[in-house]
Amino acid sequence: MNTHSLRIFHRRPTIVTKAKSNDKYERILEAAIKVFAEQGFHQATISQIAREAGVADGTIYLYFKNKDDIMVRFFDQRTKRAFSRFRVAVDRVGNARDKLTVLIRTHLEEFQLNRDMAVVYQAETHRNNRSCEQQIRDMSKMYLDIVSEIVEQGQQEGLMRKDLYLGLVKRFIIGAVDEVINTWLHSNTDYDLSSMAEPLVDLFLRGVGNPEEDEGDKDA
Amino acid sequence: MNTHSLRIFHRRPTIVTKAKSNDKYERILEAAIKVFAEQGFHQATISQIAREAGVADGTIYLYFKNKDDIMVRFFDQRTKRAFSRFRVAVDRVGNARDKLTVLIRTHLEEFQLNRDMAVVYQAETHRNNRSCEQQIRDMSKMYLDIVSEIVEQGQQEGLMRKDLYLGLVKRFIIGAVDEVINTWLHSNTDYDLSSMAEPLVDLFLRGVGNPEEDEGDKDA
Amino acid sequence: MNTHSLRIFHRRPTIVTKAKSNDKYERILEAAIKVFAEQGFHQATISQIAREAGVADGTIYLYFKNKDDIMVRFFDQRTKRAFSRFRVAVDRVGNARDKLTVLIRTHLEEFQLNRDMAVVYQAETHRNNRSCEQQIRDMSKMYLDIVSEIVEQGQQEGLMRKDLYLGLVKRFIIGAVDEVINTWLHSNTDYDLSSMAEPLVDLFLRGVGNPEEDEGDKDA
Amino acid sequence: MNTHSLRIFHRRPTIVTKAKSNDKYERILEAAIKVFAEQGFHQATISQIAREAGVADGTIYLYFKNKDDIMVRFFDQRTKRAFSRFRVAVDRVGNARDKLTVLIRTHLEEFQLNRDMAVVYQAETHRNNRSCEQQIRDMSKMYLDIVSEIVEQGQQEGLMRKDLYLGLVKRFIIGAVDEVINTWLHSNTDYDLSSMAEPLVDLFLRGVGNPEEDEGDKDA
DNA sequence: AATGAATGAGCGTTCATTCAT
């Protein structure tokens, strides 16, 4: 799959399946993510990325159309790869609660493991970015679809309320997870991010409200 | 207050209370926010901002130290102004549930009313931004302090559970609100954002879980 | 004389003889020399000069055509004034040796007393400066004329050799004096410059050669 | 040696020994000196230099850190090269008089041959120039050391008087030479500069005084 | 006369991209 998408960038349409070239492609992408994370997309220069990857500036243009394209490929491959792992992880467990827990734990683990990816992801998904717009939309959809499925299953299993506005629930969940990651990224202490999964799920399911309390005021 | 902070940008500190000069400062800031929202900070050029504000390029430097400084002032004044309105609104109502509802509704209203501000705010708070770091931290704290107070009051009033990890609850709430705003910003349809306040509060308090359900599995 | 030359700069040809305006003109010129000395002509800004003079930027243009013109007036008035003092001083003494000594001592004294003027003078006379070219030429001529007279008188008096190439002698003298001033300007210690007058005159008259020595080799 | 100093300007330190790159560095430096001579350092623009050198504006920054750096390299290489030639020339002859004559003739020849260098040198050594200060000081010292040696040797050989204040003698000599060059630079006629060497040495050694004259008045 | 806010031309510098080797 990489090979396929790689091919279209070579000026001369040569099939490049050799491990060596693939390596260089990956090295550049890896380097780019690191530099983007450190400097931000605009501050990052092709020269920095090339130096980090151990290649010449010009070499980058053999594997990527231009600077924007590096970002596009990052979403196309790295984050998409991460998100498909969520799918796999969720499919491995049965009930809705476990699925939700696994989704969030995998999400946190994946982002904790790839801090640079996390930084870039957070920055790029929160600004108007013409070139990656579709990629981000696609990925967002992947994630939201999983959440939808879980919620629907949860409702069938009786775990979750029926009177939910699904669209809002999705944002409610992803937003909280994002913010937990964002806080972790901007914090100076390096606490364990994935341990937040269970407490978060608890909050999602039970809210902060006291169930003993008469909730009548809500409907009043 | 604006007049005060304006003064420091004049080469020689002259008291400028005339509406005219103040106007120009505000016009430039307004224009900058608009251009930042459309193009992103780095893509935006001083020329674009000047054109949008109807002034010469050089004029901007009579009111702002440099491009970064425009962003700093944006946070220092516009977003801080918005956030202090949250405080006022929250203080006007009595119980914790009302306070939470009012906080979130005001937040959504304010951002809905100032779409450009919202876009810039979202973008800048999610990237490593050396020059505004302190501003963002300050503002984040203002918001989180309000949430903390509400949660603590809610616990005393018996509205909220006692077994809450406050730090996480704050992120849980602000994250969801942020995501709701973010989705609104990136959506093409212009639905009413502030109407999301009550449903969100409901989710915060009750979660998505079904209270009928035996929650024993949670502790298992 | 100042009043006369001042007048031509006023846009509306009003006779300005009031001490007040004259003051302002002088204050600006004084300020400019100070700033030019500290920063160099190009690094100096009109704003700096205005601040130093305690006037508004625009006011400078009521008294000077433009930035270059300040330099022109500096030469026209300040250095010319200094050089005319040399003339007066020289005329006060009788024989060539005394005249030479007095010329050089006055020169050193004048420049020691007006360090800023000295700095600006040194810088501007050693670069191609289109706008002041004529001024510099005129002043150089004034100085060289005095030297010429002294040398000619010295030859008549038998103090000086007859076989001198006058053009070279002038450069020989002015060059050495200039260099002594230049070294003083660039040195960090603030030694007494005018005390160099007599030793210099001694060098000019006797050279560094040993008169005991058979000078035959020179003609060989 | 040039190659060595050249290297440090390349982003990644690559050994550039090819004549081509060296050429470009030299071409830019040459062009810069020409433009500096014509316009002065501040009036000169990078674009003019680039055009004169036949390269793009950006290319200059592959070889020089910034505009100031061009000036620094000019002193570091061109004038230092010239001054080291003085040393070589002086060392080739034996007695003090010959050494002095050779020093001054070489000096005049070198500056006559490199008029642009001479113009830039005169301008920059007579203004406060932060970036080149050390270079100028170093070079000045080189020159003054040679003069010192010659004078000391001259004293031992009996050519020169013993009662000399060496510090002043150095300024006396270098000042006169400088002024001769300066006059040549500003004159419109292109007379032979180096022919001034012998007459100057004669003035240095014998002064303008008439040795027949009773010098008693000097001490009186 | 005096002011100083406003102007906008102009410059140094950066950096994504190209292309000859």
Added chain:
DNA sequence: GATGAATGAACGCTCATTCAT
């Protein structure tokens, strides 16, 4: 394929000069 020197468009910023008040 790989290189990296070369390019030149583009941008942030400065500052001499103007002019309405």
